[in-house]
Amino acid sequence: MVLSATHAVLMRGGTPFPLRDAGNLFALISVLFLYRNGVFTSRGCPRASVTYVGRGDSSSPDNCSSRPIRIRVALSRPLRVRPGQYINLWMRSVSWWSWAQSHPFTVMSWSPVEQSSLDLFVQPRQGLTADLLRHAEVDNGVSLSFPALVSGPHGTSEPAGQYETVLIVASGFGIAPVIPYLKQLIHGYNTSTSRTRRVHFVWQLRTLDIAIAVQPWLNELLQDDVLDEGYILTISIYVESGQITGDRMPFGGHERAFVYGGSADLQDILQTEVSGERIKRLTDVQEERGDVLVMGKDLPPQDHGGSADRLSFCFGRIAGSSARDR
Helix, strand or coil: HHHHHHHHHHCCCCCCCCCHHHHHHHHHHHHHHHHHHCCCCCCCEEEEEECCCCCCCCCCCCCHHHCCCCEEEEEEEEEHHHHHHHHEEEEECCCCCHCCCEEEEEEEECCCCEEEEEEEEEEECCCHHHHHHHHHHHHHCCCCCECCCCEEEECCCCHHHHEEEEEEEEEEECCCHHHHHHHHHHHHHCCCCCCEEEEEEEECCCCCCCHHHHHHHHHHHHHHCCHHHHCCCCEEEEECCCCCCCCCCEEEEEEEEEEECCCCHHHHHHHHHHHCCCCCCCCCCCCCCCEEEEEEECCCCCCCCCHHHEEEHHHHHHHCCCCCCC
């Protein structure tokens, strides 16, 4: 739409600028990209603040992929970002070759209105993210700022608020696209703008290190989920490393977030959520059962006790859901 409008203005002014020409189209897209990033305004281009948020020394010889960093992008122009969407980030001054690299990052922050800054939770690997970790380890816990350019948001978003129960399964850094959905669902419940009455987040980890790094985000979610003591959110963290003593332990001092040892029994968890037994219902009213949304990658086939028509899967595979149990 923007390209068409710009083309119409140029043609109306008598300036020959056919967008069918590849060179003209690329030049116009480039100018609009720089304009959206505030390059031609007094606000200046976005800046990305990088902070190491893991435990201990970020320069330890362990695999850098287990040491998380947070990138907070201060935007020149506010953006409306939906849960599950991502941006492409270009940071030319991080290293000698970063000027030629653009990386996609899932946006971890969410707001019902446009955001002036975006939070990204990043797993360092190679290239740009490894360079960012090396910068962060120089001043452990102190944010370092770099000029940046942003494109997006890109991608689609699942209308999770249309479902009565939402079960989200993730592992490791897969929590990045989950947090915005949880924020949106809690906001929808608090403002009576969604149908969701039960949200269960199941998070599989090797160690608790990442969970401790993300704890401020999880605490904020649980603090927001207090309307009329409805408490729609439950968080179950499963750790494989043997750091847990006993069957379970509370996480962060909340009674709705627990850490368990071993791997999650997804079949048992799924059957419990499909049954609807965790939703508070009026005993003297015949309520219509709502649909269940299951979000997660590589979900194994399960026996849902004849209720598969009420399930909808996304992130891994998608099955339509429109029927109701009465």
